[in-house]
Amino acid sequence: MIDVTRMNGTVLTINSRLIESIEETPDTVITLTNEKKFIVKESRQEIKNLVKLYEREILN
DSSP states (O other): OOOEETTOOOEEOOGGGGEEEESSSSSEEEEEEEEEEEEEEEEEHHHHHHHHHHHHHOOO
16 A cells, blocks of 8 residues: 545555556546546656555565
């Protein structure tokens, strides 16, 4: 699970394994496998880094 920030400032925790795509249009849009979309403040690269960090944590 990773925490991201919605445009209104609220924090949202999402299951990173459900991420299908991340786009910068210029806002960052996360699309999940169930087709739900979230617009967040973090950049695409920041989200990728959060997912990598989370994956490392659960493997240790």
